[in-house]
Amino acid sequence: MHKIVIAAFLAFAPTAQAHDFTAGTIFIDHPMIEEAPPNAPVIGGYVTLHNNGGTDDRLIQIESSAAEKVEIHKTTVTDGIARMQPLTEGLTIPAGDIVWLGDDGTHAMFVKPAKRYQVGDEVPATLVFEKAGRIDITFKVEERSLTDGPGHEGHGQ
Numbered sequence: 001m002h003k004i005v006i007a008a009f010l011a012f013a014p015t016a017q018a019h020d021f022t023a024g025t026i027f028i029d030h031p032m033i034e035e036a037p038p039n040a041p042v043i044g045g046y047v048t049l050h051n052n053g054g055t056d057d058r059l060i061q062i063e064s065s066a067a068e069k070v071e072i073h074k075t076t077v078t079d080g081i082a083r084m085q086p087l088t089e090g091l092t093i094p095a096g097d098i099v100w101l102g103d104d105g106t107h108a109m110f111v112k113p114a115k116r117y118q119v120g121d122e123v124p125a126t127l128v129f130e131k132a133g134r135i136d137i138t139f140k141v142e143e144r145s146l147t148d149g150p151g152h153e154g155h156g157q
């Protein structure tokens with residue numbers, strides 16, 4: 001009896017958490033935003049991008065009505081001081097590769113969010129790829145502790 005209960009849990013758990021989208025050959029997995037304190041001037045978003053196609057693509061823009069603007073940023077630390085800079089060329093997703101917007105200090109920066117987004121909220125956004133085109137997705141708001149790592153420094157939160 002015990003084993004059956006565990007099997008049922010395992011069968012359902014991935015389904016409950018599945019949160020992905022597809023744009024052409026780009027598989028967009030688990031777009032999430034970190035819950036931020038009230039009045040946070042910026043909030044960080046993260047997403048995993050799989051390029052299942054045979055040619056490189058680039059995430060060139062993120063649009064969202066949930067913030068004044070969204071920029072694709074990279075945090076770099078120079079002489080102990082963290083600075084964020086927009087990735088003006090966008091984020092390259094090499095053919096056959098997987099890129100996490102979140103790795104190596106990269107993140108989506110939602111500037112001046114329209115309200116405080118809390119765990120469980122869904123934030124609409126449009127990802128714009130050079131080749132795969134535009135796709136409407138939602139970023140799920142999750143607890144900050146889940147993704148503590150690179151990309152937070154210098155956010156002024």
Ligand SMILES: [Cu+2]
Nearest residue numbers: 073084107109
């Ligand atoms: Cu930033």
